[in-house]
Amino acid sequence: MQKRHTKSEKTREPPRLEAQLCFAIYGAAHAFTRTYKPLLEPLGLTYPQYLVMLTLWEEDRQAVKAIGERLGLDSGTLSPLLKRLEQAGLVERLRDKQDERQVRIVLTEKGKTLSREAAGVMQAIGAAAGCSLEEMEDLRDGLREIKGRLLREQPAE
DSSP states (O other), X not given: OOOOOOHHHHXXXXXXGGGOHHHHHHHHHHHHHHHHHHHHGGGTOOHHHHHXXXXXXXXXXXXXXXXXXXXXXXXXXXXXXXXXXXXXXXXXXXXXXXXXXXXXXXXXXXXXXXXXXXXXXXXXXXXXXXXXXXXXXXXXXXXXXXXXXXXXXXXXX
């Protein structure tokens, strides 16, 4: 007869990879990135570039720092992304007239037009995931809540 483990005995077992929430989120993130790739290739965008463009389609003429904060990217990661978007003719980098130290990212006409071409990406992702819009929103909101709790638990830098 197999012995049943008590709760305290189970906590002594080594953690199993498949039981980890972080691993499920990590795997889902990779699956999302792979799913986005063929949807974004016709637009000439990588997934990180798409995220930058989404922020600019919501609000044009943002400071580089604001984009980095919104996406959680440092300047070492963001600068090459912006450079490639500029080389593709989608954005321009302009010095702020009130504060020359700040660089603002401005959509070009080509960049603005691309937003219409990208409009179907979210629906295609929902279809690929097999989720309704409501299910996607619930998952998103739950993950945002977890992220907020985790950030609140981190010590100040």
